[in-house]
Amino acid sequence: MSTIQPNIEQPVSEEMQLVRRAKRGDDQAFEELVRRYDRNVFRIAQHITQNREDAEDVVQEAFLKAYGNLAKFQEQSKFYTWLVRIAVNEALMKLRRRRPERTVSLDEEVKTEDDSLPREVADWSPNPEQLYNQAQLRDILMRTIQGLPPGFRTVFVLRDVEGLSTEETAEALELSIPAVKSRLLRARLQLRERLNRFFQKRGNGDGHRKPASGDGDQ
Amino acid sequence: MKCSEFLNELTNYLDGMLDARTKSELDDHLAWCHNCYVVCDTTRKTIEIYRNSELYELPDDLRSRLRSAIMSKCAEKRKKSDPPLE
Numbered sequence: 336m337s338t339i340q341p342n343i344e345q346p347v348s349e350e351m352q353l354v355r356r357a358k359r360g361d362d363q364a365f366e367e368l369v370r371r372y373d374r375n376v377f378r379i380a381q382h383i384t385q386n387r388e389d390a391e392d393v394v395q396e397a398f399l400k401a402y403g404n405l406a407k408f409q410e411q412s413k414f415y416t417w418l419v420r421i422a423v424n425e426a427l428m429k430l431r432r433r434r435p436e437r438t439v440s441l442d443e444e445v446k447t448e449d450d451s452l453p454r455e456v457a458d459w460s461p462n463p464e465q466l467y468n469q470a471q472l473r474d475i476l477m478r479t480i481q482g483l484p485p486g487f488r489t490v491f492v493l494r495d496v497e498g499l500s501t502e503e504t505a506e507a508l509e510l511s512i513p514a515v516k517s518r519l520l521r522a523r524l525q526l527r528e529r530l531n532r533f534f535q536k537r538g539n540g541d542g543h544r545k546p547a548s549g550d551g552d553q
Numbered sequence: 554m555k556c557s558e559f560l561n562e563l564t565n566y567l568d569g570m571l572d573a574r575t576k577s578e579l580d581d582h583l584a585w586c587h588n589c590y591v592v593c594d595t596t597r598k599t600i601e602i603y604r605n606s607e608l609y610e611l612p613d614d615l616r617s618r619l620r621s622a623i624m625s626k627c628a629e630k631r632k633k634s635d636p637p638l639e
């Protein structure tokens with residue numbers, strides 16, 4: 336009789352199978368996990384440390400730590416979230432070492448009256464990224480995100496660049512969900528504000544007539 | 554709805570995490586408030602631009618160098634932690 340089936344076993348994800356094999360000592364399974372996430376860890380580490388050598392070190396150290404601590408991984412979160420947490424901590428340590436004069440912490444209190452509220456509201460060109468060549472655009476984007484405080488930058492990168500959910504970001508950074516949300520909002524608004532001067536519609540000079548928007552937003 | 558209230562919900566709005574009622578309140582605000590419309594639109598573009606930017610890609614040669622360094626250190630670690638049986 337097939338009626339109700341209590342406690343349906345969760346299917347074990349392919350990733351968790353790899354993790355379990357790695358726990359049992361299968362290094363090929365661990366290598367597969369490295370292959371899966373090394374690029375992500377590198378990007379995250381670069382964004383936090385802003386230094387290529389440090390980012391390379393972070394990739395190595397994060398995976399080695401994960402390897403050494405696999406037995407302690409409880410399998411209650413995704414392996415990737417757990418790995419990101421290790422990588423973020425390693426990256427922050429590097430950053431602190433390089434900038435001992437500034438305390439670097441993810442939960443430094445964020446001032447409420449802040450500069451993320453839009454001051455300048457100007458519309459952008461329809462395809463702002465096409466206003467520059469690739470090298471220029473990279474340079475603009477890098478310098479702009481590097482100007483954000485580490486706590487904002489990191490939330491933005493995990494959530495918007497790497498695509499972690501709000502919950503996963505909170506877990507990886509050991510922050511509350513409201514804290515992640517408020518940082519994400521500020522990070523997004525600050526980036527937007529800082530990109531304004533590169534991407535906004537140029538008045539007149541480009542030979543196009545400004546669309547009549549009705550309200551003077553200059 | 555005031556602009557500041559709109560801004561507070563902007564992240565949820567952009568991420569599509571609002572109930573239908575709040576969302577339609579925000580849509581109404583956007584329909585008449587040009588400033589919030591522009592902020593919303595350019596914030597969305599900001600996210601898209603960064604998401605597509607590939608700022609820090611790991612070059613293939615460095616990638617395989619890092620991976621073999623990691624795996625050989627893992628092997629060392631294992632040797633230390635479980636010595637061969639006598």
Ligand SMILES: [Zn+2]
Pocket residue numbers: 555556557559582586588589590
């Ligand atoms: Zn408004």
